[in-house]
Every structure is written in C-alpha cells, then in structure tokens.
Amino acid sequence: MKSLMKKVFAAAAAIATVFGLAATTVATANAADNATLTVSTTDAKFAGKTVNAYKMFSATVSGDGKAVSYTLTDGWKPFFKNSTFDGLTGVTDENVNDQANAYVSKLTGDDLVAFATKASNWAQTKTNNVTAGATARVSNNATDGKYTATFNNLDYGYYVVAVPGATLANANGLYATLVSVHSTQTDADIKGDLPTVDKKVQVNGTDKKNATDAKIGDTLTFTLTSTIPDMSAYDTYTFNFKDTLSKGLTFGQVTSVKVEGVDDPLTVDTDYTVTTPTAPNNTLTVAMNDFKTKQQANAGKKIIVTYTATLNEKAVVGGAGNVNSATIQYSNNPSTDGTGESEPSKVRVFTYGFTVDKYTGDKYDEGATRLAGAEFTLAPKSGTAISFVQVTAGSETENAVYRVAKAGETGTTTTITTPANGKVVFQGLKNGEYTLTETKAPAGYNKLASAIGVKVDGQNNGTDTTPATVAINYNNDNGSDYSQEASNGVIPVQNKSGVTLPSTGGMGTIAFTVIGVLVIALGVAWTLKRKNA
CATH class of the missing domain: 2.60.40.740 (Immunoglobulin-like)
Incomplete structure (x- = not known):
C-alpha cells in the first residue's frame, strides 16, 4: 500500500511538474509579449494620421517561437456569428472560436482582401462597440522615403490595423492590414487610401x-x-x-x-x-x-x-x-x-503683360528723350482692337498702366496714350500674337510706317511658388518672325522728328528787294524834280 501511494504521489508530482513546465512555457511567452508593431507607407497623405489596431484573436507562442495558437476575443464573436461569409455556417456560442480559426486560416487572395475590408468596417462601426486595443500616429516626416507608426508593448495576437477614414473608393479594395503579431518585432504596410480631389x-x-x-x-x-x-x-x-x-x-x-x-x-x-x-x-x-x-x-x-x-x-x-x-x-x-x-x-x-517705351534719338538708353502723346491700339493678330481700362495715367516719373477691360465694363478705351516718361504698360493678356499699331505720333514726329508684331509666350510647369517664365518677342514689320527680344518685357519704340523741308526760290525776299529799289528810285526822282522846279 505504501508502495502504491508512493507511486501515485510520484506520478502526481510528475504530472504537476509537466503542467508546471507547460505553465512556465506559456507564462514565458506571455511575459515576452511586449511586442512592437511598425506599420509604414510611402504615401505622404497619411502623415500625421491616427492608426488603430483592433485585436481580433489573442495568441500564445511556444517557447521556441515555432508554434502559435489563436483564441478569438469576446468582442469579435458577434462578427463571426452574425456575418454571412461563404463557407462559414452553423456558428454557435460553443464553436465560434474553432469556426473563426478555421475560416480565417483558409483565406487567401481576393477572399482575404474582402475579409479585411469587412473586418475593418465592422470594427469601426459605432454600434458594434469594438474599441482599438492600441493607437499610434504616423510620423509627419519620412525616413528613407517612409512614414511610420509604431505600436509598443502589444500583446501577441491577430490584429486588424486601419487608419480611420481610409476607405478605398473601390469597395473591393484592401484598406486594412491584417497582421499576426507573434514575435517581438513585426513590420507591416499601411493599407488603403484617403479621399482626394x-x-x-x-x-x-x-x-x-x-x-x-x-x-x-x-x-x-x-x-x-x-x-x-x-x-x-x-x-x-x-x-x-x-x-x-x-x-x-x-x-x-x-x-x-x-x-x-x-x-x-x-x-x-x-x-x-x-x-x-x-x-x-x-x-x-x-x-x-x-x-x-x-x-x-x-x-x-x-x-x-x-x-x-x-x-x-x-x-x-x-x-x-x-x-x-x-x-x-x-x-x-x-x-x-x-x-x-x-x-x-x-x-x-x-495672365501676362508688356511695356512700350516711346523715345526719340539714335541711341536707346536711359538718357534718351522720352515722348508723351503717342497713341496706340493693341489687337490680337488679325483681330479687332482690345478695350482697356486706364489704371494709372502716368507722369514724368510713373508709367501709365492699362489693363484689359472686362465685359460690360464702363470707362473703357481702345486708345492707349504714352505719358511724359514715354512708358505704358499693357496688362491682363493671354499667350498669343498681337498687333501694336501707332495711330498718332507726338506733335513734330513722324508716325511709324508699320505696325509692330508682338508675341507673348508665358510658361510655367512648376509649383505654386514658382514664377512664370515669360518671353516677349517682337518685330517692326508686323510679320511672323519675332526675332527681337524684349528685355525685361520692354519694347522700345522709336519716333523720328520731322524736319523743315527745303525751299527752291526764296521769292518773298526778291519781292521785298524790288519794292525797296523802286521806293529809292521814286525818292530820287522826286528830289530832282523839286530842284529843277
């Protein structure tokens, strides 16, 4: 009897030792949970966004890390019990854990994507009362081209990771990450997209x-x-x-x-x-x-x-x-x-513009004489004159400024007049070819013999802080070869002064001379006549 009892106690001790070791193994795995999950994306739209991790299954991991078992969390049981998934039937309170494990383990490809979508939507629906087990925030700055969010001290488990609001336009698209966290460091990508315009x-x-x-x-x-x-x-x-x-x-x-x-x-x-x-x-x-x-x-x-x-x-x-x-x-x-x-x-x-600088003289420089009173029209090539509104009249020190008029605007003019400093600015033009015609020259100067052709060519494919590159080119015969470049958008327009035309006879002087001789002759004759009288 004593021998039998010793054997029983020995067996019990052995069993206790086995369970103790098993408990130690599980405890060791649980104690080592403290997992880190890092999710990342190259999409800058996610910078600064919140990321939620919903634990669908808890997990235990063997001491050597080779075996993992999952247990469905209570909050997710209604998801499997009440949802209609192909291949998932007969789910009860008693078998929901096994059914859920078996179902998810077999998902691949598009079926897994569809499941992730449904799981993410279900977790985020208020009435289902599922809360995120952990929350992280995506970095505002990229490192090696990636924006990252890190979850620390996570329990081992199977997680649905989603950015609130990150729903793909395509309802069949993947906008949640399903990830098994069963090691101390796990990496995954952020899935989904955010609304854009x-x-x-x-x-x-x-x-x-x-x-x-x-x-x-x-x-x-x-x-x-x-x-x-x-x-x-x-x-x-x-x-x-x-x-x-x-x-x-x-x-x-x-x-x-x-x-x-x-x-x-x-x-x-x-x-x-x-x-x-x-x-x-x-x-x-x-x-x-x-x-x-x-x-x-x-x-x-x-x-x-x-x-x-x-x-x-x-x-x-x-x-x-x-x-x-x-x-x-x-x-x-x-x-x-x-x-x-x-x-x-x-x-x-x-919208663009250019400046006309009206001057006279053989040399165009700052010292050249500027001319006021020249009148111009500006029209699209082969079009009618454009109506302008005078913004600034100009003076000896200030340019005159004219902008293109809006439809129905009052106080408009098609005649542009140079001020005392000779400079007039045309504003509000689009790209294209234009004809600049001098309709009236300043008093004492000859009007231009031909209109001037002007080409406006502005380009910009940069950012909203990058200035446009604008080329203003022109010719003096209103042709199609715009070979002259307007430096800083200024077109110099020269007027030559009129000259006194030469005479061929000087008839007025001769007439006065003849009259003078006759007066003298008559005077001499009158004097002689008085002496002889």
Whole structure:
C-alpha cells in the first residue's frame, strides 16, 4: 500500500511538474509579449494620421517561437456569428472560436482582401462597440522615403490595423492590414487610401490642365474630381467639395455635379447644396446631401463638380500666377463623427503683360528723350482692337498702366496714350500674337510706317511658388518672325522728328528787294524834280 501511494504521489508530482513546465512555457511567452508593431507607407497623405489596431484573436507562442495558437476575443464573436461569409455556417456560442480559426486560416487572395475590408468596417462601426486595443500616429516626416507608426508593448495576437477614414473608393479594395503579431518585432504596410480631389482648369474648351493662361475677362471652367468612398462603416457620411478661389477670380456658377456612368446629373438642393464664395475666404462649398444613402451603391465611381469663374481686374500679372486650391472634407472616424480634409489640389491661372517705351534719338538708353502723346491700339493678330481700362495715367516719373477691360465694363478705351516718361504698360493678356499699331505720333514726329508684331509666350510647369517664365518677342514689320527680344518685357519704340523741308526760290525776299529799289528810285526822282522846279 505504501508502495502504491508512493507511486501515485510520484506520478502526481510528475504530472504537476509537466503542467508546471507547460505553465512556465506559456507564462514565458506571455511575459515576452511586449511586442512592437511598425506599420509604414510611402504615401505622404497619411502623415500625421491616427492608426488603430483592433485585436481580433489573442495568441500564445511556444517557447521556441515555432508554434502559435489563436483564441478569438469576446468582442469579435458577434462578427463571426452574425456575418454571412461563404463557407462559414452553423456558428454557435460553443464553436465560434474553432469556426473563426478555421475560416480565417483558409483565406487567401481576393477572399482575404474582402475579409479585411469587412473586418475593418465592422470594427469601426459605432454600434458594434469594438474599441482599438492600441493607437499610434504616423510620423509627419519620412525616413528613407517612409512614414511610420509604431505600436509598443502589444500583446501577441491577430490584429486588424486601419487608419480611420481610409476607405478605398473601390469597395473591393484592401484598406486594412491584417497582421499576426507573434514575435517581438513585426513590420507591416499601411493599407488603403484617403479621399482626394483632382482640380483642373480649361479655357475655351481646351484640354483640362493644372495651369493655363487667360486674359482678364475670360471665363474659365474648373473641374473637381473625386471618388465615392466605401461608407459601410458609417451611419452617415460627410463629403464636401471645398474650393478656395484666388482674388483674381470671380465665381460664376456650378454648372453640373455628375457621377461617372450615371446618365442623370445630380440635382441642386436635393442631392447637393452650393455655398457661393464670399470675402474674405472666397471659398466655394458643394456639400453632398445624405451621401451614404444616395451614393454607397456607387462606391468606386468618380464624382465630378464643374463650375465657371471669370478672371478679373485683381488678377496677379505674371509671377506665380493666380493660385486656386480645392480639398475634400470627409468623414474620417465612424466612432466619433469626426471629419478630415484631403491634401489640396491646386491649379494656376496666368495672365501676362508688356511695356512700350516711346523715345526719340539714335541711341536707346536711359538718357534718351522720352515722348508723351503717342497713341496706340493693341489687337490680337488679325483681330479687332482690345478695350482697356486706364489704371494709372502716368507722369514724368510713373508709367501709365492699362489693363484689359472686362465685359460690360464702363470707362473703357481702345486708345492707349504714352505719358511724359514715354512708358505704358499693357496688362491682363493671354499667350498669343498681337498687333501694336501707332495711330498718332507726338506733335513734330513722324508716325511709324508699320505696325509692330508682338508675341507673348508665358510658361510655367512648376509649383505654386514658382514664377512664370515669360518671353516677349517682337518685330517692326508686323510679320511672323519675332526675332527681337524684349528685355525685361520692354519694347522700345522709336519716333523720328520731322524736319523743315527745303525751299527752291526764296521769292518773298526778291519781292521785298524790288519794292525797296523802286521806293529809292521814286525818292530820287522826286528830289530832282523839286530842284529843277
């Protein structure tokens, strides 16, 4: 009996030792959790954004790190019990852990992508009461081209990692990272995209571009293009186009809001509302109404806003142009009803000018005599004279300034007159060829025998702080060979003075001489006659 009891106690001790070792192994694995997860992206749009990690499964790892077992967390059980996944049926409270493990372990390719999308949406839906187990923030600056967010002291587990609001326009796209954290250091990529807007401009039906040129008074057409996001995680969704116009643009009207592939345009005040620009911000807002209800079915399609604006008298001439910037204001957190704003998309509208410097003399320099009173017209090549508004009359020290007139503006003129310093500035022109005609020369000077051809060629493909490169070239016979360059945009225009034409007889002097001789002769004759009397 004593021998049997010794064997029983020995066996019990052995069993206890085995379980003790097992417990030690698990405890060691758990104690070593303190995992670090680093997620990264090369996309600057994510800089400064919040990243959430939702633990779907907890994990235990063997001491050698070769074996991992997962246990479904309580908060995620309704996700598997109540969702309709192909191949996942008969889930109960008793088997949900095994069913979930088996289902997820078999997912690959597009099925895994679709699962990640659904899991991310479900986790972020307020009514499901799932909170992020950890939160990190993406760095504002890139290191080796990557923006990173680091989660420290994570428990081992299987995580859904998502940036709130980062829903791809394509509802089948991947916008959440599924990652198994079962070692002390794990790296993964940030998935998904954020709403963006692409702004373009066109003049007179030309191709849509990031930059264009126009003359004051021209009407331009702007398009704002974005993509309808997947809004599954949201009860309601804010989606607003916000466009800040430069002071050089006068808003016209929103001409259409359309969804790609949908025949009928959206209706103002029903599908969207318009807030027109006002000082000082000059911001146009096109706010979508009940966006999720009306447009969730169109997730992945483009939505395009088109509006018009006119280049006005406040337009910047040359320089970095007239910069206009558009953004999307969008819902970025299903749990808080918060909103974010996309990176701005900018376009620039350029308008140009040049200066005429009227002088006389054989040498063109600072010491040359400048001429006031010369009158000119400026017209597009083979076109009619352009109407201008005088901005500055000019003086002996100040240039005269004329800008292109807007349609219907009063106090306009087609005649441009040089001031005392001889210099007149033409402003508000677009690229093209022009004819500069002197219609009246200053008193005492000969009018130009031919009009002057002028070519304006401004180019800029840089950033919104990069000045335009403007070439002003001209010729003195109004031809098509613009071989002379206007230094600093100044065209010297010479007038030659008139001269007194030579005479051939001097008849007036001869007549006075004859009369004088006759007077003298008559006087002598009269004197002699008195003496003889």
